[in-house]
Amino acid sequence: MEHRIATIGSHSALQILKGAKDEGFGTIAVCEREKSWPYRRFKVADSIIELDRMSSFPETENELIKENAILIPHASFMNIMSIGQIENLKVPYFGNKSILKWESDRTLQREWLRKAGLTLPGIFKKPEDIDVPAIVKFHGAKGGKGFFLAKSGEEFHRKIEEHHGKTYIIQEYIVGAPIYIHYFHSPLDDELEVMSFDKRYESNVDSIGRIAAKDQLDMGLETSYNITGNVPMVIRESLLPQVFEMGEAVVEASRKIEGRGLIGPFSLETVITPELQFYVFEISARIVAGTNPYINGSPYTALRYKEPMSTGRRIAREIRQAIKDRELHKVLG
Ligand code: ATP
DSSP, X not given: OOOEEEEESSTTHHHHHHHHHHTTOEXXXXXXXXXXXXXXXXXXXXXXXXXXXXXXXXXXXXXXHHTTEEEOOOHHHHHHXXXXXXXXXXXXXXXOGGGHHHHHSHHHHHHHHXXXXXXXXXXXXXXXXXXXXXXXXXXXXXXXXXXXXXXXXXXXXXXXXXXXXXXXXXXXXXXXXXXXXXXXXXXXXXXXXXXXXXXXXXXXXXXXXGSOXXXXXXXXXXXXXXXXXXXXXXXXXXXXXXXXXXXXXXXXXXXXXXXXXXXXXXXXXXXXXXXXXXXXXXXXSSOOGGGGGGTTOOXXXXXXXXXXXXXHHHHHHHHHHHHHTTOGGXXXX
């Protein structure tokens, strides 16, 4: 029986399912009831499994196994399941599950990025240490919701009050241009590809400039970083060598920390300073939503491929190749 490609109906599922169809796979979307519209209407899912609550996803397992499905993870998996639950899934899973703990724990993530020799924003161990602008981030935050800035311990304590009981980290705030880099590492060819770049469109930080500074102060506005969408972009070409170097270093470090290392798509979230120094503030070890503007390929994939190549399609192509070479084990969980 042919393999089918399955994912949760959210995040980058349109791209993943369309890419799978382009590579000749049948597709399955697992959706929360009443949220299946996009997958039906855009005709990317051959079948849809509807659930009352997304948290009951593990119960669909037997059905997915029966359908010979391969699961493609994205951020929604991390939001609805614990790492333990993901590790226990028996349905074939694209990517290296063992890397998840390195990504989801901010301390381990830092260790990984440090091993790769990347420049990271500083961390303040306690609020009283804040002596430059800092960004306060909560664990498990969904796309920057609730993050705030503090320039001193006093400001931190004032603003943290409404976030009672949440765990957080205090990170140096880097002033510069935030740029998200999308990579794909193929374990079959042992090659790193730069797929695309995006910048985010976050509320309210990306629209606050529409209000005069005086009005911002009068209104007592606070910046927040809630993601609403992604904007496609290209990077200054002379920065590309560094982009490749950073990606290669992260892949190499991933092998040191976790055997098989990174499999498939990953992203470095960076801020570039006016001195053109990259600061990496996060890594995502799977497809990111910033690849969504490129369902029809990006300027960079256009250089390398003769047909439109999204990250979703690139995943399906890797699976297709692995099946052909009888090496599926190299790309699965
Ligand atoms: P996701 O997991 O969806 O990437 P998140 O909740 O982990 O989101 P971050 O991506 O870490 O949040 O941060 C959200 C936003 O905050 C970023 O897009 C960026 O604009 C800003 N930001 C985060 N860290 C820094 C930093 N150190 N300096 C400057 N800006 C930052």
